[in-house]
Amino acid sequence: MPAADQTLRILSHLATRPAPVAASAIARELGLPRSTVYHLLNTLAARGFVIHLRDDQRWALGTAAFELAGGYARQQPLARLGRPIVAALSDRLGASAHLAVMSGSDVLYIVEERAARRPALVTDVGVRLPAHLTATGRAMLAALPREQIRALYPGPSAFPDRTGRGPRRPSELRELLRQVRERGYATEDGEVADGLRSVGAVVADRTGWPVAAVAVTWAGDSRDAPQDGRDAALATEVREAAALLEARTTR
Template identity: 50%
Template sequence: MSQSKVPALDHALRILGLLASVRGPLPASAIAQQLELPRSTVYQLLATLAEHGYVMHLPEERRWGLGLATVELSSAYARQEPISRLGRPLVRQLVDRLGFSGHLALLHGQNVVYVVEERAPGAPSMITDIDVRLPAHSTASGRAVLSAMPKAQVRALFPNSSAFAVGIASSADPMLSTDRAQPVAIDRYSRLRQVLDDTAARGYALEQAAVSPGLASISVPVLDHRGWPVAAMTATFPHPATEEDTYPAIAREVSRAAETLSSRLYNRGPREH
């Protein structure tokens, strides 16, 4: 390997690369050991990266993870073409197969931003139009991506109740309540965690009428070559007109589209089911 002419930059990029390759935050000592760098150098670089938002410090855990600035870079890269260009025909094919509307969204901080939207013939208009941003915890797309992220990373994104102050229909979710007529608002991390754990166990994210009355959505994360969620593929359909026993079949079609996009973006093989 050739010697870098800008060692500090090289070391900083290697730190970001390492944090991007693992499933969760790391202690500074582990970063120094894996990269064979002096601890003092690693601490200095982490502090500088944190000032610019590229890493975040989790003081209770004494660990460091990727910051929101890296998420923004990832989203900016995706918005500039690859995901939307490769995803658009797959969303269109999904709509043709299911007869429901579909879209592709990216996580951007605590929000999701929609980069592809295809409406099924005769379907009502949706608020999930291109470049629209919605609170991630309120949407199937956001829940799909968050459910595939390490818990520590999700907790860092939603550190307190103020992170849930902006939502849709109070982020109400009937899945949290034994009485579907009285849905519970996702207004704290514990409730979001319950939704995300249920999503992971189910294998797909579900949102029923929290975004748009009369519509429900099923979403599956698009994973990169490391298994990190970079986007969400979603189908939106009439609710409660669509029978719930058809949800697994809908989810399989959405998952098929998500896996195809993942494969095209990252040369990633099919997931085990």
């Protein structure tokens, strides 16, 4: 039985218990070897997903598990409220539109609307992509404090790439985000997939913290023809959609 399956079974079991549980009881009730249960529990504890109550010799869910649940609780209202807004944006512009949230230094797509007769994108629901390469990610990163950016991108090794384009070091990212703040929207040109271009706008909570971003993607490459005019026109629509979602989530 794969270790991932065993790990998830242990977490699910702890989540259903009204009180902390002994490792021996977990092994017995799940039909797993004790040595396996102890090994997996210690690994989970090191990551904060469970805690060991030494005095009672029992185990319980840790803070990291609750953070996962909190992330789900935050994403669901955003997806529910954002879906009709993103769908309307896609219909209006004839371009694919999506809604994403931050997950570490990645973006996680929670709503995807593909325009009619347009190719499928990599930005499907549940997909993660490096935030510094995407329009949604750049829109949210630009709204984060500089200290948070430094923590997420401490050096060149924190900058994976997909097509050979995009920032490669912290100084390049800082300049890119400065431009995003100056324009009021983010762009991406072939950094996620060749021949595709996106614009995105941030959705903030009442404190100004970025909770999501809306973007549209279309076929276009600035190496072939200037795109600034279309960027600005689409950005107006995207910003309006982001502002509408922001109003609905903060009222």
